[in-house]
Amino acid sequence: MAIIIEGAKLIDGTGQIIEDASIAIKGNRISVVQSGHSIPHTDDDFLIEASGRIVMPGLIDLHVHPSGLDVKASSAYLALRFARNVKAMLDGGVTTVRICGTPDLIDFEVRKAAYAGLVESPRMFTCGKGLCITGGHLASLGIGIEVDSTDSYRKAARTLIKNGVDFIKLSSDSLTKYARPTVEEMKAAINEAHLANKTVATHAGSPQAIMDAIEAGTDTIEHGFLIAEEPDQVLDVMVKKNIYYVPTLYVRRWNVRKDNRYSDEILQQVKHGLEEHPKSFRLAVDAGVKIAMGSDEGGIQGSPYGENAYELELMVANGMSENDAIIASTKTAAEALRMGGILGSIEEGKLADLLVLDADPLKDIRSLQSRELLHAVIRNGSIASGTVLSENS
Ligand SMILES: [Zn+2]
Numbered sequence: 001m002a003i004i005i006e007g008a009k010l011i012d013g014t015g016q017i018i019e020d021a022s023i024a025i026k027g028n029r030i031s032v033v034q035s036g037h038s039i040p041h042t043d044d045d046f047l048i049e050a051s052g053r054i055v056m057p058g059l060i061d062l063h064v065h066p067s068g069l070d071v072k073a074s075s076a077y078l079a080l081r082f083a084r085n086v087k088a089m090l091d092g093g094v095t096t097v098r099i100c101g102t103p104d105l106i107d108f109e110v111r112k113a114a115y116a117g118l119v120e121s122p123r124m125f126t127c128g129k130g131l132c133i134t135g136g137h138l139a140s141l142g143i144g145i146e147v148d149s150t151d152s153y154r155k156a157a158r159t160l161i162k163n164g165v166d167f168i169k170l171s172s173d174s175l176t177k178y179a180r181p182t183v184e185e186m187k188a189a190i191n192e193a194h195l196a197n198k199t200v201a202t203h204a205g206s207p208q209a210i211m212d213a214i215e216a217g218t219d220t221i222e223h224g225f226l227i228a229e230e231p232d233q234v235l236d237v238m239v240k241k242n243i244y245y246v247p248t249l250y251v252r253r254w255n256v257r258k259d260n261r262y263s264d265e266i267l268q269q270v271k272h273g274l275e276e277h278p279k280s281f282r283l284a285v286d287a288g289v290k291i292a293m294g295s296d297e298g299g300i301q302g303s304p305y306g307e308n309a310y311e312l313e314l315m316v317a318n319g320m321s322e323n324d325a326i327i328a329s330t331k332t333a334a335e336a337l338r339m340g341g342i343l344g345s346i347e348e349g350k351l352a353d354l355l356v357l358d359a360d361p362l363k364d365i366r367s368l369q370s371r372e373l374l375h376a377v378i379r380n381g382s383i384a385s386g387t388v389l390s391e392n393s
Contacts, residue, residue, distance in 0.1 A: 008022070030352045033348050050375075057330040060098075064098070064297045066086045066298055067106050067298065068298050071142040079110060090384055091385045092306035093377055094306075096333075100201060103142040111124050130169035131145055131156050131160075132146060133185075135179055136181075149185065153181070154191075157192035172203065173205050173206055186218070190217040199219040200220070202216075204221050206225075210234050219243070227280035235287035245289045247277075251296045290335075312325040326362075352380065353379050371387075
């Protein structure tokens with residue numbers, strides 16, 4: 001049985017748009033992409049009549065924390081919440097997530113459960129916990145391993161790789177303002193990651209933290225709140241070294257006043273970062289930095305789940321075109337995962353992760369946030385969610 005989608009407007013993720021396209025999916029791959037209605041099919045095939053509908057690649061969110069950050073909750077509770085939240089993301093059109101820090105190896109366990117068919121989820125790329133200095137904020141949030149010295153960074157990275165991580169998460173600054181890892185410490189972990197063919201994502205807010213992480217060899221910069229303080233130097237290096245910027249504009253939902261885990265001084269610092277954040281993003285767009293979508297959903301206390309597509313609304317509100325926001329959330333995000341050969345666009349031979357929509361996100365990017373307008377979420381060649389399921393049941 002194949003899935004045949006006929007007569008759609010295709011936004012293929014590479015920037016190309018084809019009016020009246022047809023797509024065939026066989027197994028977990030896209031087997032045909034062509035213009036016109038002429039794909040032959042049999043009664044066994046599942047036909048999606050898509051005239052007036054839009055097809056685009058499934059969203060890829062490079063920065064989520066599906067367990068939430070809650071140091072008081074038990075592992076069992078966090079695992080259940082994780083499973084519920086990855087399903088919410090899938091229902092919201094996200095077919096791949098990179099999970100940027102989870103307590104207690106829960107991400108590995110839920111990934112196992114997903115492979116066994118116990119949990120429905122997007123494709124998951126996991127890192128276990130991130131590495132940070134003693135007193136670093138990742139550790140205080142329950143998602144960090146405290147390490148100091150190059151030897152312990154190296155050892156911790158090797159242990160994570162032994163445990164089966166897909167990438168390594170680092171933090172090159174911390175909410176304590178003063179203490180940061182050295183370039184040499186980060187380099188020790190990053191070298192191990194690269195030797196094992198893993199990428200490295202580094203939380204970095206300030207210009208110095210970003211520059212240090214890049215000098216140490218990171219592949220992506222997460223957040224970049226304060227790029228606007230020294231944009232010329234930072235953006236120049238990001239462009240020259242092909243660093244992916246994962247902006248996480250969604251963290252503006254953080255209600256600075258209501259979070260009582262931090263001192264007044266740190267809250268002021270956070271507030272300042274959030275104020276500079278949209279400006280930093282705009283400057284990065286203008287400079288031509290490679291931007292890949294990441295929302296940081298779950299990284300903010302009390303934030304909802306499955307609203308990842310809100311990040312695209314913020315990207316467009318802050319200076320990106322609708323099509324560029326979609327490319328950042330599909331093709332470029334796949335490239336940042338080093339999965340550009342099989343994920344992130346609708347092309348023959350690629351894995352079949354795609355969305356069939358009842359409204360055009362190029363006209364209104366906010367339509368991606370509506371469950372009613374999400375006709376089908378196809379992940380790995382199967383219909384995983386969408387209104388098409390209730391119509392056919
Ligand atoms: Zn995060």
